[in-house]
Amino acid sequence: MQIARKPHALVVAAALLMSAASAAAGLQPYTATYEVARNGGALGSATVTLRQIPGGWDFDSTTRGTSGMARLAAADVNEHSTVHEINGVLETRSYRYRLSSIIKTRERSIDVDAASGRIVTHDKKGEQQFPMQLGVLDRQSVTLAITQDLAAGKHGTLSYSVADSDHVGTERYQVGKEESVHVPAGTLRTITVARLRDSGAGRTTVSWFGLDNGFVPVRIVQTEPSGEVLEMSLVSLRR
Numbered sequence: 001m002q003i004a005r006k007p008h009a010l011v012v013a014a015a016l017l018m019s020a021a022s023a024a025a026g027l028q029p030y031t032a033t034y035e036v037a038r039n040g041g042a043l044g045s046a047t048v049t050l051r052q053i054p055g056g057w058d059f060d061s062t063t064r065g066t067s068g069m070a071r072l073a074a075a076d077v078n079e080h081s082t083v084h085e086i087n088g089v090l091e092t093r094s095y096r097y098r099l100s101s102i103i104k105t106r107e108r109s110i111d112v113d114a115a116s117g118r119i120v121t122h123d124k125k126g127e128q129q130f131p132m133q134l135g136v137l138d139r140q141s142v143t144l145a146i147t148q149d150l151a152a153g154k155h156g157t158l159s160y161s162v163a164d165s166d167h168v169g170t171e172r173y174q175v176g177k178e179e180s181v182h183v184p185a186g187t188l189r190t191i192t193v194a195r196l197r198d199s200g201a202g203r204t205t206v207s208w209f210g211l212d213n214g215f216v217p218v219r220i221v222q223t224e225p226s227g228e229v230l231e232m233s234l235v236s237l238r239r
């Protein structure tokens with residue numbers, strides 16, 4: 001799923017791109033496209049792709065500004081995760097993030113070296129290292145783990161170890177109720193999953209995962225403390 005401030009609110013798509021596929025057999029490859037909006041107005045489009053590779057998964061999302069300031073700034077965001085899987089347990093091996101616009105470029109990376117027991121991160125502040133944690137994920141691939149848990153019928157609070165550029169911590173999510181939502185892809189049955197944060201005054205993030213499409217996210221809404229609302233809505237899904 002960090003959201004840049006205007007005119008880079010497009011970054012929400014990359015931050016929010018919590019996507020995955022399911023079924024009892026596990027994750028399934030797919031390509032999904034989304035509309036991205038801010039405060040009800042068009043902002044851009046996003047494409048999310050999950051591909052199977054030897055030993056795991058390749059997970060990629062690209063968001064492009066097509067309207068308003070995002071278009072004028074030529075703002076594009078790409079996130080790429082490589083995830084290892086052993087006996088159904090997912091663990092990040094590498095993560096790359098790049099924001100590109102006419103105003104600025106921002107990059108960060110995470111590499112998980114299980115052999116040496118290190119998690120190494122890089123951003124504009126330099127390199128940091130953290131002790132290895134089994135099953136650690138990056139902020140994008142955490143949704144693959146959420147999808148597996150939903151497919152397994154788990155409810156209540158879900159917890160995951162997630163590495164970011166400056167720390168490794170626990171992210172918690174609350175599985176909610178089933179709802180039907182209207183998006184460009186149609187009217188779809190979903191189950192809600194809300195990010196739990198320690199600060200009640202901070203941003204909120206709620207995702208609606210499809211019950212009939214392998215738990216690919218159908219709708220994602222993030223609300224900032226300022227009241228700004230960023231939203232993604234499913235347009236198409238291809239297996």
